[in-house]
Amino acid sequence: MIMVGPGTGVAPFRGFLHERRARGDTGPNWLFFGEQHAETDFYYREELQAMHQEGFLSQLSLAFSRDQETKIYVQDRIREHGAQVWKWLQEGAHFYVCGDASRMARDVDTALRQVVQDHGGLSADAASDYVVQMSKEKRYVRDVY
Template identity: 75%
Template sequence: LGVMPTNGPEAVDEWLQVTALDPETAVELGDRPTVPLREAATRHLDITRVTPELLRFVQKQSGSAELAKLLRPGNKIELQQWLYGRQAMDVIAEYPFKAPWDEWKDLLGRLRPRLYSISSSPKTNPREVQLTVSVVRYEFEGRSRAGVCSSFLADHSKGVDIPIFVQRNEHFRPPAPETDMIMVGPGTGIAPFRGFLHDRREAGHTGRNWLFFGGQRSEADYLYRDEIESMHADGFLTELGLAFSRDQRQKIYVQDRMREHGAQVWKWLQNGAHFYVCGDAGRMAKDVDAALREVVQAHGRLDRDAAAAYVEQMAADKRYVRDVY
């Protein structure tokens, strides 16, 4: 589901303060009527994202030697480390300058919708769409920071008409009724699989279902606990692999649970099971992919190349599908 957020009033106020721009400046946005800058910054402009264009603009305006050094091609890692946690307001505040709106207007991109996996099924409730959203909040050098859309939904969406749209995903959907499915979705990656399970139950699918789920701590991060355990107890969720990394001294992740049950995972795959992954692309999805290849190699008694070919054929056959971000 695509959700169109607005920037929070605190973020807009801070951005206007650090840029020293007049909030009443008339702003033309191409296909839209002219509006005051405050409204444009709230509803239409991406004011928090740090882009290469913004960094070059700030460096040019401020004349910062430090920022110029960070922007050199050989300093990409240092730049990434420096940018961690920073929003545009932090960069501008660190290297203050004043520039007229005419120099800003072509620099700022449009505020874009955010895409969330739908965590419900229209077969269960055709008039309602449910999302599973983790609200991003953190402190950066004593200043509160938040994710644009997650904080909008949490703090500013009550009583507001929110523009939404459905983004089709042709291949990320439950398999045929009799086909088994293995789902790996820690954290909010559980979202589509909750929808899959609701959909399959309502439709009377007979294929087996296996969920690998986890987070840091079961007490705080076991999303939909009652629902998941009820499905497992009555047998609809055939197998459940839980991995809460901080609940014990040794960190355990979903890919570790996959390896522990590798022989059974391989049997399911040989039986035609579809394998789904949803969640963090940066680390989790890569680790799960590596674990899948290890399971296929070890329990299929294949060499590394043959195991890779098996997994790649699964992907080509749309039996191995990922929704990662």
């Protein structure tokens, strides 16, 4: 399960993680979280870091947009880890996005298509078909607002 939940979008993923842990699910979990400042806006920091340290949250990728001069967003982290994201997708990962609809979800969608294209060695059209197929299989699901 790959979860992209910057800002308030992290809330449902906290629930997903608790549910998976309670059920004893063993599949790997990867959370991309972003906010403006790590110091003040890292929601559920202790809980998420503890899950990461114990290995239940296999990957925790963080993007604090205003902690440095140049903004860093979750989609930058997705691109940085493109090869691994592609590997997870090929192994059947579900890709969930929650949060801002107007900019974030659009830009994450673009990054997802780019990763599929670059790391899958696909044309833009074939990458688009791959993402459509993921949606049909309910492996690409968004709750954006």
